[in-house]
Amino acid sequence: AHPHHDAFIGLHDGEPAFLMERYDPAEVELKGLYEAEPGDIGMHFLVAPADTPLHGFTLGVITAVMRTLFADPSVHRVVVEPDVRNSAVHALNKAVGFEVLGEIAKPEKNALLSACTREQFAAATGGPA
Structure with a gap:
């Protein structure tokens, strides 16, 4: 019900498999922590634990999330703020084109x-966004 935050459930083979959050970084999460630009959208994703891990699944999830976000023509840039210690997410972010802007508290x-x-x-x- 938050006016600047949405959450979506992603399915794999018809079963819930991940959560995608989309938010306005100028209003929540990053408000006052960075210089928001027009067309910025914030994103989080969470992948459910798997009984049988699928190689490349999380990369597929973040790629699908990014395509979904860029399907909105008003989105020009996606911003994220993972924990500095989360090296696995940093690698995924780099694989889909994220550039590190700096550390924030x-x-x-x-x-x-x-x-x-x-x-x-x-x-x-x-491929295209």
Whole structure:
């Protein structure tokens, strides 16, 4: 019900498999922590534990999440703020085109503020956003 935050459930083979959160970083999560640009959208994703892990599944999830976000023509850049210690997410972010902007201090963590434009995503994934 938050006016600047939405959550979506992603399915795999018809079963819930991941959560995608989309938020306005100028209003929540990053408000006052970075210089928001027009067309920025914030994103989180969470992958459910798997009984049988699928190689490349999480990369597929973040790629699908990014394509979904860029399907909105008003989105020009996706921003994220993972914990500085989360090296697995940093690698996934880099694989889909995110560029590190710098470290920021949030109340709950030190975060690595990163951003990805449509062009960076297309270049990293070999296809259109």
